[in-house]
Amino acid sequence: MTNEWRPISARSEPRLAELAVRLARTAGGEGEPEPAEWLAAFARFAGAARATGTAETLARLVAEKHASDVKAAALEALEAMAAPNLVATVRGALGDVDGAVRASAL
Numbered sequence: 001m002t003n004e005w006r007p008i009s010a011r012s013e014p015r016l017a018e019l020a021v022r023l024a025r026t027a028g029g030e031g032e033p034e035p036a037e038w039l040a041a042f043a044r045f046a047g048a049a050r051a052t053g054t055a056e057t058l059a060r061l062v063a064e065k066h067a068s069d070v071k072a073a074a075l076e077a078l079e080a081m082a083a084p085n086l087v088a089t090v091r092g093a094l095g096d097v098d099g100a101v102r103a104s105a106l
Contacts, residue, residue, distance in 0.1 A: 020051035027057050036067040043070065047077025055083035062089050062101075071096070072104035 020042075027034060027042045034042075039061060046054040058074040075093060078086045093105035 016045075016049035017051040017053065020046040020049045021053040024051075024054040024057040027054075027061070036070050039066060039070045040073040043073035043077045047073075047080035050081045052081050052083060055081065055085050058083070059085050059089040062093050068098045068100040068104075071098070071101045075101075075104050 023042055024046065027039055043058055043061065046058060055078060058078050061074040062071045062078075071093065075090065078089055083089075090105045093101050096102055096105070
C-alpha cells in the first residue's frame with residue numbers, strides 16, 4: 001500500500017534511561033576526552049529519555065570547560081527532566097564567560 005500515512009503515538013521505553021545512565025559513565029570521564037559532538041548528542045539523548053540518573057554528569061558538563069553547544073544541550077536536558085540540580089547548575093551557567101552559555105541558561 002502506498003501513500004498511506006498515520007501518526008504514530010509517542011512511545012516510551014524505560015530501558016532508554018538505563019542506557020543513558022550507562023553512557024554517562026563515559027561522558028566527560030577520565031581518559032581521552034570525548035568529542036564535543038558526542039557529548040552534545042549524549043546530553044540530548046539523556047534529556048529525551050528523561051534519565052534523571054545522568055543529572056550529575058550533565059551538571060558537570062556545564063561546570064567544566066566544554067564547548068558552548070555541549071553546555072547548552074546539557075542545560076536543556078536538565079530542564080527537560082526537571083532535575084533537582086537544575087537551579088544550581090543554571091546559576092553557575094549564568095556566570096560563564098561564554099555569552100551563548102549564559103543565554104542558554106536564561
